[in-house]
Each structure stands twice: as structure tokens, then as C-alpha cells.
Amino acid sequence: MITALRQIPMLDLRLEYEYMKKDIDLALASCLSHQSWILGPEVKELETEAAAYLGAKHAIGVSSGTEALVLALRTIAIRLKGSEYFDQEDEIITTPFTFTATGDAILRSGATPVFADVEPGTGNISAEKIMEYLDKDGSRVKGIIPVHLYGRPCDMSLIMGLARERGLFVIEDVAQAFGAGWNGTKLGAIGDAGAFSFFPSKNLGGFGDGGMIAVNDDETDGLVRMLLKHGGRDKYNVDHIGYNARLDTIQAAVILAKLKYIDELNGMRRGIALKYEEGLRDLHGLSLPAFPSNGEFHVYHQYTVRVKDGKRDELKRFLAGAGVSTMVYYPVPLHKMRVFEGRCRMAGTLAESEGIVEEVLSLPIEPLMKEDDVDYVIENIREFHEE
């Protein structure tokens, strides 16, 4: 007899829509009735609610997480240097183990990315490696972009300490970590700016592209608002090289409706992560993500294991055969990509980053997935390792 295969996707956005349908449908209906598509009332409302949620003075809706990074960088360049862009000799330290957009935004702001290696247990940038570079060769460094990868906070005490000591700015890349926290403060509200993404698959995602910048000072807020609308207060008479990077009203409406559920859904993600932890921790062929310490509030945008002995792709295929989707976030570290060739520097060896990309495998972590689907994923991983 042929047993029907289960299909377990990484994420099933239909489940989330069904769960919040009443709120989302109302929000969309309201947009249809007011027809104010550009910077409609929902954008301001979302900005106010998100700022209150994050504990930031301002939150500014923008068109994507990538643009959030670029606008934050450009604003800092204008304020710091009095010029539109950074210069090539200005360095910004970040991780090579992230989505391309983090490094690309640095290039687009005119600066040079300097990649520092990651910690093995978390995949996040190592504060120690940042410090080593600053001590050795840090005179050109202007700032740091820590990426809270997979929804897990970087060590913000160490990173902010280093930055404040040496007069560097910090832009947090919070694209994967809405609602996560460090010692009781929400990520994105700790550095000089926080850049969020509302890409549909993010833990707070819209129905298209969207993003947000959180800042605590009025001047940066004002400048970001100019840059996102072509570069001026008056769009017909502008001061800076700007963008058309506004957040759509319709995306703001959807995100506003979903914001109400973020803590609940992040809680579900944390529950699934705990189940994976309990079900997989004795397997020798896997390294699980380091268990969060007290100050870390991890929201598990991804649950990513490291598969040892060169067996990652084999496990991926085995799980696919059992109907379980998995993803490799990320297969290529940024310093190995053509776009960064001759345009980046390395803060020492990047051995950990080069090793991790060969081993990482992200498991399904749809907050509304059934408990027995999580069990099924665990059983299949166990079967692979115990064979």
C-alpha cells in the first residue's frame, strides 16, 4: 500500500492569513474605502504603534528592508560627513554570513564593507573579531552593522560598548528579528538605527515588500523622511539625492493588523524550537543552535541546525523525499560573491563563516504548524541519523 506523503512547507502563509483573516480583511476593506494609497493613514498608525512596541522614539515605514538599510546609512553619512555618500575608504564592519542586502546596502552608501567572522554556536557576528580588527586596523571604521540572524540577538552589550568607546555608529539589521530582545530591550531600538524587513516570509511580513527604520533622535527621523520621498521636505524642490522608498498604505494596513499577533506567533516559534531542541539534542551528527542565554530573547525566525560530516545535502534530500521542505540560509558567504570582489575587506580569516555555509540547514518553523508535523520532522531527522 502506498502511504500518502505529508508535505511540510518551511512556512504556510495561508494558515497565518486564516488565523488573522478578520483583522486583515477589515484592514484591506478600509483601504478600499478611503483609496489613499500613498502615505495613507495606516502608515502613520503603524509607525506610531511600532515605535511604541519597540520602545523607539520614531519608526518610519519604508519600501523594503534593503531600502531601510540604505536610507539609514545615507542619513548617517549626511550627518557624519556632510556629504551625500560615504567614501570608499570609510569602512563599515558587518558579517559575511547574512543575506546579500546587508553588504550591498553598504556598497550603495559608498562605503567599503569589512567582513568579520561569526560565532560557531549562533552564526552571529563575533564581537571579539570586531574588537580584534578595531585594535589592529580600525582607523577607517565608521560603524558596525550587526545582523540578528535567524531572529537571535547579537551580543549588543559588547557591540554597543565597542562602538561607544570608539565613536562608531551601529545600525542593527533586524530584518529577521521583529520582537526579539536583548536584556529586556527590543532589538532595533538599541543602536543608532534599526532596519526591519516586512518581506512576506519574515516573522512580521506584509503582502509584498515593505520595511521600517527605528531611530531615537529627531534629526535622523527628519532626514530619513526626506530621503524616502525623493530627498526633500517638498518633493518639487529637494535637498538630497533621494529615493522613492515609501511604505505602501496597503502593506502598512496588513502589517498593522498582523502586529497584534506578533508576540503570540513569536511565542509559537519559540515553542517549536524547544520541541526541536528536545527531540534532536542527543543526535551526534547535528549541532543545534546554542541555547539562548538569559538576556537573549530569540524569536526563531529560523531554526537552523548544523549537519556534520558533510551530510547536509544528503539530509536535505532525505527530508525532501519524506515531504519535508528545508532551506539553506545561506549557501555563499558575502566575501565569496562576485559583487564584493575588490570591494570589501576581511577582518582576519573568515574560516567559521566558510565552514558554516556548508553545514547549515533551516527546518520548517511555521508558527501555526501542527505539533505532529514537528514530530514528523524530528522522526525523519532521527531516522536519517540512526540508519
Ligand SMILES: Cc1ncc(COP(=O)(O)O)c(C=O)c1O
Ligand atoms: C538579514 C537581512 N537583511 C536585509 C534583508 C532585506 O530585506 P528586504 O527583502 O525586505 O529588502 C533581509 C531579507 O530579505 C535579511 O534577511
